[in-house]
Amino acid sequence: MTETPALASAPHIIVVDIQPTIECGEHPVKRIVGDVFTVRAVVLKGGYEALGAELRVQRPGSDSWDAVPMRYVYEDDQWVADVTLDTIGAWRYTVAAWTNTFSTWRTEIERKHAAGVDLSSEMLEGANLLRYYARHAQPGARDSIMAYAEAIGTASRDRAVAFALEARLQQLVTQADPREDLVVHEPPYEVWVDRERARFGAWYELFPRSQSPVPGEHGTLRDVEGVLPRLRDLGFDVIYLPPIHPIGRTNRKGKNNSLAPAPDDVGSPWAIGNEDGGHDAIEPKLGTIEDFDHLVATAREYGIEIALDFAIQCSPDHPYVREHPEWFRRRPDGTIKYAENPPKKYEDIVAVDLWCEDYPALWQELKRVVLHWVEHGVRIFRVDNPHTKPLAFWMWLIEEVRRDYPDVFFLAEAFTRPNLLHELARIGFSQSYTYFTWRNTRIELEDYLEELASPPGVEYVRPNFFANTPDILHEYLQDGGRPAFKIRHALAATLSPTYGIYSGFELCENVPVRMGSEEYLDSEKYQIRQRDWDAPGNINDFIAAVNRARKENEALHFLANLRFHRPDNPAIIAYSKSTDDGGNRVLVVVNLDPASPQEATVLLDGDALGLGEGSTYVVHDLLTGDRYTWNGLANYVWLDPATEPVHLFRIEAP
């Protein structure tokens, strides 16, 4: 008899469809420390035998596996188990399954006993089975199991059945179970566990050079400390700084992206490097590394974290250009190529070639730069245009950095095609800028958020909804004025657990460099802009109230819990978020028309909120303090953008 290898190694049990996983386990799914991680699997064996299954979990840095028993949940071969992810880092998990021979026998006994048929042969089988288990048991349990075997093999039918069903026997047998047909799904999957800030946080982007309280003076890192109280009061968690490094002089950009700068023009911070140093240096006008350390420490006292930009391009004056000419792309005449995206040119920067011949040396240097800032207390990096660099570089860099610093995370500025945005998230970026700024109508917002909040994306893409950036002043804000800024802030802050604004948003700055452009007039990218933070028309109080509501309402800390409701007016959008236990329920209703009052009957999805046609409940507006008593699932709203275009309701008992 010839045995084929497949025949000899045929598995008795098949484990399929382990969830959650992405891309066949090629990359980890993502969770936050403290999350209850629910794993499901389908376990199949032809025939009618009872099976057993367990989730196996390997904690970060551990070599051993913990077992969590899985529950048989559906009449469809599905098993489930939960584990609390109580530390950050890379966890691994898989599913093991086996034939539960004792349970198979016990079920047969129960069914036949109920049917009143003869059991003598079955009891002899049971006694044999227990003797087999006894051989696999610990010495203490062995005698007990043997005693059951003896009793079941010899007692009267009813007494034998009673013995067979005893809980004590079940317990002994579970411990002794040799787990026939054991299979373990290989290879294991991975879940990367971040700290909470990777999912939930309010970001604020500012240029340190604009922060001097003295009119006309170049601001410093010390000056940034001066704005911390204000940002703390507004409720921000993260301050993101554009590059703070020395700025190149060659082809420095003047105001409004001019190619003819004035002598005192400060240039774009993204043109990194000059004779004062490169990516690991600080622009001397901003201060020293000691000032930076001091800022990080002071911010921490305010509960605020400093995030840095990581932008790989160099000014032509960067030390790398001199010390490592082999890292740059060259023209046939031997000169270094400027960065360009024809017909656009970036005359003040040259492009590093991340696939140059000695790319490993370049990659190691860039890792050194990141670790330099990590060692100075930076744990969040906003990465400039990651989609123009090798995917393999990010995969490698993020893994290298997080091996020793699992609390570091990276935000991808990837305003690029969706599949590339998704791949950047899959390979390790903890957060992603998204297309939120370009989604303004109700249908656009609902479609986009339903995509973001659904599998598989929700397992690995964490959106960071910036309502504006130094590059993006959307037409909606340009045209809609102050109500538009409130609307977009509330949407960003309540649709996504993480969101951000860039300085001046709170002042409703809305003048573009020209009609049809999303660039700001007098863009801070090229000049210092000092502001009166209490100028008339500011929305400071609104922002503070929204951020307070975010902090106080746990439902807003999540994305997958987002549900849309159905106002009967397309200018009004309504959505809710609830905690798993229903203990916190937030309902947001927004008038998307910044020009006119709008009214609607909001038809609620009762299942999403645990409400019914007969429910009476209070909707408590966390922005105004107003409380309304609502009945049933259809209720009226009227929202005037001139006063308050947003209801941010908590649903409370009447």
Added chain:
Amino acid sequence: MTETPALASAPHIIVVDIQPTIECGEHPVKRIVGDVFTVRAVVLKGGYEALGAELRVQRPGSDSWDAVPMRYVYEDDQWVADVTLDTIGAWRYTVAAWTNTFSTWRTEIERKHAAGVDLSSEMLEGANLLRYYARHAQPGARDSIMAYAEAIGTASRDRAVAFALEARLQQLVTQADPREDLVVHEPPYEVWVDRERARFGAWYELFPRSQSPVPGEHGTLRDVEGVLPRLRDLGFDVIYLPPIHPIGRTNRKGKNNSLAPAPDDVGSPWAIGNEDGGHDAIEPKLGTIEDFDHLVATAREYGIEIALDFAIQCSPDHPYVREHPEWFRRRPDGTIKYAENPPKKYEDIVAVDLWCEDYPALWQELKRVVLHWVEHGVRIFRVDNPHTKPLAFWMWLIEEVRRDYPDVFFLAEAFTRPNLLHELARIGFSQSYTYFTWRNTRIELEDYLEELASPPGVEYVRPNFFANTPDILHEYLQDGGRPAFKIRHALAATLSPTYGIYSGFELCENVPVRMGSEEYLDSEKYQIRQRDWDAPGNINDFIAAVNRARKENEALHFLANLRFHRPDNPAIIAYSKSTDDGGNRVLVVVNLDPASPQEATVLLDGDALGLGEGSTYVVHDLLTGDRYTWNGLANYVWLDPATEPVHLFRIEAP
């Protein structure tokens, strides 16, 4: 400088999301010979370089790979290619991608030329690039490419641009392309290609012993030849025979599953084996192996294929019991166990233990049995209760059989939990019985069909909609009478490309053994039943007309093209199928209420049918020959079950 392995082997290009695939490539997707197989992939590289991609295809039995260029289809990094699967068997496919350096350069030239900027440096780069390509070119092309290099490096700007954009150069370069950064997705995926009958066919199940034209006589295989003309005229493609092997005598079942058989009772054909032989023998009363060969050949002349049952259980009198006692489960007293599913007992069969100690010998013997019938011309096996046998056994057996006989396919009788049904389809069964018989209302049918016709299931589960079986006479048929039989026949035959009926359906036999049972009274499983095929009330003409429409309308040969429409009466269901080119469009409207006439305005999904609000078209009823001119997307129907409960429309030009 320490290089980590990941760093040194970093890929430049990433290929993800190759579609179609199932279970991460663990099992093949399925297609039919002649299908155009469309493969999509996402190809990603950080940066702005142009890429190239090709589908690589390995034909069954070949060691080499054919390349099919992929087209860039969307602005989202997606590539697509089609290949016609022109032979049955296991095809393999994967995707290769590379950096298209020449195209990157040419695009840069085009954009900069349009922007009017200096190109001298770019032309020198281009000349260098072409010299590099020339080194990789065939000798004949080398000189031509070198001539272009010379011309582009020295000509005036406009002439150089013209050279750069010449189609001839593109052609030369494409052939010489050294394909920088080439990656090939590993391992390759597989698509199993069946012959057409695996997707499209009308099945008829009959018991040969009931086919004698002489009242009271045991029918033979020769008698089956006598019914071929009738079944050909009804339009059937496959005749499926329950087991034709010798039937056991020990505990033989009597009429209506009685445990006290009369001496002349014929027993259940599923109690296989007696002193006349086992699974490779023919019940002597049915005839000889020569008769079987003759039947297969005669049927083939009628365009009909004979499918056999493969049921692994044995009667206690089966030769295996004596010759291979080690293949059976035993009780502690050493006797062989009867099959049971407590409290149900199958006293006339004993269960083979497919995981017995020497299971490889048993599996090989079962393979021998299958190949025995294959060598006698059988190419379709209907497998009895595959879910009670090891999944690994089926995976092995089907692969072994199809290695030499790729035209063989297997239908799984798996009335079990959905995940197990799906796994049986994934591991190699070409067709599956489904839950169709238990889906009778419009919502049940729509939900179930939308599941079957959608990915991932549609890539591997091929339904075979039996409207009845010897085990299943659904209450809907018991209660609904003749109209119910027409309704269920039309649904089975037009919803699924493959469907079947069991003898007597055409006579609307609807008497259960008792109230609440799905078993037939005087079930043919236990006795001979001779029938008058022209008895009053038969639906022969209806079945013939439906089968004719199936054959003549290619749209009905597919499942994934199913679209539901919206009649405004829940008792009426409407759906359509169209060929890809829209050349054949079928619209089916069925009154699901066998008791009363029902009317509806049918609102059509215009996109699914290429119709608009302003369209005028003819709906031609292929059952009655009636033609109606319809306008727009909302039209009235009235269906009286007493006359014709079904419209089987072809949509035609007015």
